Amino acid sequence: MLTTEFKHVSYLWDEQKAAALAGDEVGLLIYRSNLLGADLRLTNYGGGNTSCKALAKDPLTGKDTEVMWVKGSGGDIGTLKRNGLAALYVDKLRALEGIYRGIDQEDEMVKLFNYCLFDLDSKAPSIDTPLHGFLPFKHIDHLHPDAAIAIAAAKDGKQITQNLFGGTLGWVDWQRPGFDLGLQLRQCLHEHPGIRGIMLGSHGLFTWGNTAYESYVNTLEVVEKCAAYLEQNYNKKRPVFGGVKIKALPPEKRLQQATALAPVLRGFCSEHQHMIGHFTDDARVLEFINANDLARLAPLGTSCPDHFLRTKIAPLVLELEAGEDLHDVKALQARLAPAFAAYRKDYTAYYETCKHPNSPAIRDANPVVILYPGVGMFTFAKDKQTARVAAEFYINAINVMKGAEAISEYTSLPRQEAFDIEYWLLEEAKLQRMPKPKALSGRIALVTGSAGGIGRAIAKKFVEEGAVVVINDNDAERLATAKAAFEQQAGKDAFTTALLDVTNPDQINAAFDTACLAFGGVDIVVNCAGLSISKPLEDHTSADWDLLYNVLVKGQFLVTQAGVAILRKQGRGGDVINIVSKNALVSGPNNAGYGSAKAAQLHLSRLNAAELGPDHIRVNVVNPDAVIADSKIWEGAWAEGRAKAYGVKIEELPAFYAKRTLLNEIILPEDIANACFAFTGGLLNKSTGNVLNVDGGVAMAFVR
Incomplete structure (x- = not known):
């Protein structure tokens, strides 16, 4: 019987639809995943993964064996279908621990996941596969809720988690996803039996249950508690983001300024390839870009890997007056050129400082996110969907910074850790597997x-x-x-x-x-x-x-x-x-x-x-x-x-x-x-x- 009243997340479970899937654990996994993905307060587009474990007939022996179905590499849980899952033998996956050579050889484990496949038509297993595999629960949700990440990215997030959940939620410090993180999740559960989930520092949330419904409700309850706690603390210590520094232009004037400026910005961002833009003056964006703390928080960058993989390590903040005349194109281009040059220089320095001998070549050094105080946010990417999603992810990052600042102090990932995610060889391999751009891509x-x-x-x-x-x-x-x-x-x-x-x-x-x-x-x-x-x-x-x-x-x-x-x-x-x-x-x-x-x-x-x-x-x-x-x-x-x-x-x-x-x-x-x-x-x-x-x-x- 549901006892929690949800205010900050959406309870979407339909008993009739779930009953029609009774006995089909994979069907219930898909159903649960789609519900979770339908609420962007629970996870961002394309982010997070879900799994279930159940018995299935081994095609080689005819005997029942435990199989784990988990979201494969890429995809989105909101639109997940069966062909987006990877199905693996649980015993074979866990047996890989015997040949694991340590964190320095972490990446070599990914290709070994293929030897554990139960269904040879599976989607390629993702790097998060062992995170689900080393936990014993039948149904597991790994999500990136803004409310949870705000706590995970707070300076004293571990202590806040302990106090808020009374020890029923574990904590694992930041570490890049992979085989070792899966072992750490198992160790956390071993040290704290009976917990209902684990907070990953700067990253996200793991929750679970013995049924699809138990896992779903557990996830909602944890996120609801995090969100309610943040809401209670907004404006308690100090005004949100240090209070308002400048006043936003009226809506019509914001759109006029964005329309005038967008082609100029696009010209700079299209230095290497044609980019498509997206603009938003969402209230959450305006609250951030018009605040006193913008200058302090924006350069810190984002915390969750999903965020900065889409948005780059930090945005470009324009030094333009909100209501100024933008019609002199040549003068405007001359004013903006040094800002873009400085951003490219900083990004190149970030790459040169953090790169490894085998790092992929530097990618486009132009910004993805551009903030115009008083007006709104521009994002530029290879296509409209990617640009739009980048905006959604930066709004996620804004939500995280807002929450972390309300309860403590926001902390981003160290630059080296961020670089190691952005230029991860496995991430590069994923990029290389993507279809080549069409002839008019970006036009x-x-x-x-x-x-x-x-x-x-x-x-x-x-x-x-x-x-x-x-x-x-x-x-x-x-x-x-x-x-x-x-x-x-x-x-x-x-x-x-x-x-x-x-x-x-x-x-x-x-x-x-x-x-x-x-x-x-x-x-x-x-x-x-x-x-x-x-x-x-x-x-x-x-x-x-x-x-x-x-x-x-x-x-x-x-x-x-x-x-x-x-x-x-x-x-x-x-x-x-x-x-x-x-x-x-x-x-x-x-x-x-x-x-x-x-x-x-x-x-x-x-x-x-x-x-x-x-x-x-x-x-x-x-x-x-x-x-x-x-x-x-x-x-x-x-x-x-x-x-x-x-x-x-x-x-x-x-x-x-x-x-x-x-x-x-x-x-x-x-x-x-x-x-x-x-x-x-x-x-x-x-x-x-x-x-x-x-x-x-x-x-x-x-x-x-």
Whole structure:
């Protein structure tokens, strides 16, 4: 019977769902793990691991043998499935103690875990496997709750743990995870029989039970007690983080400042590879960055290994006034350059001081976390998910510092210990096993008219090749449909959306602001939004003419102008691709407005290429023809007008267009998307001012 009332954690256990898993210990392990991972107050994304031990038939002997199922290397307990577990013979794992050569040879034990596998299709066992294996309990949770780590990272955390839990929670001093730590957990239990869990100094928490439910409730009760204790002590000794030093800007102004600054920061952080950004002005972040103690605590770095592996050892704190004018880009870049240079120098010194003869080469020395007092926190990483998760982890670190300072004094890991985790050969091996970046990884694209037709195909291709994209359209309903499709296909971190009419300068600026706030800037601008009007000269109106030129020519000009301003803030070059038409080169009937507007688009592209070359901004053109599939243009009078001009029926247009090409091919939106990728994928980085025809071969449209 549950007796604890939970205020600081979520009790999610469903008796009916658990009953359906009765007798399936592994199923209950998965269920428990997912519940624990659903509450970020219990553990951070990707952090912690859980296990269970049960009897299973040995496939070699047919006899029952004890097997341990434990979360394998990588993964996240919140989304854990059976294929994310490693299953090992318990007796074989424990027998490794007989050949263990000591802590200096710790890493060699990891590959020996594979000889203990019960299920040969298991996920690779993690470094934490022996921590579970040397404890006797049927169900074990190893988590990284902020409330527990705050105590574990406090200067006198061991004594606080003893006092708070009355000796029912053990303590093991900080040590890098591995075989020896597993032996220390066993020794702690031997010296303190009957304890309900063990606190790991600066690291996290081990709790357990004889059933999945007992372990779940035990974990919640321990974390609840830690969190309640912290809450009782906030502001008791002194104000949180020493009290407020500066006042945060109003929310709207914070977002304006973040939008203006993000591309500049991204330019500095993308020194070695394109980075994707994330911004948050979460209340917990503001409480920390606006406080008197920021200058003292930020340089100390984080304590829990999971935190600094994602955030680097320490953040960069900007010395900018919260409300100052950030519009002078060159002056801003000049002011920030010394701060980034100093950070890189400090990080390099940290590496050189702590490295071992066999340490991996130094990694990117730029910051991951950047704090702007009064405004918020930026994080930069290889992709949106990693940047977002880095922000979550630094908020975890802020929570830990807040709690530790409330009850004692926060202590971070010694620099050498931190380095030995960050540049651990096993961690390096994990990084080396990760898939190689895709061609557009780290790139940000804004494709106008990308809720359908050619624009949507281009956006989809870019996402498939690793980019993040701003999906936009002037039709809100169409945009909502595209949003649902992209979310299902690629996930929320791959894109954002904006309502965009390319004739509206305010909406153009807002769309680029969305790109800056969501991802940190933009690298690729594709002008694809368009419309077509086909009429004989005598039927063409001034309104038709103005609409064509406003959307096709002025729209391309305004979008390019706004995009180039962002590209220049970043200082890393970029791509502008204009989707024009074979009609820019070919004279056809009933096409005066559309054809001349397309010709203007083409020459504007050449003019932009000539002007933007010194900025390493490439401007290229893709000339499609007769792309009918999923095209909004063909829903209106354009198809009727072209059919009339050529003397064919509307339904005969696709075949008519194909037959007039040299290759006798129907052109699809995906063909245009492939052409855009050809320009941006890395093989044509020294090409600008080009026209790539994707029309099946129309001789009259040959450029030369």
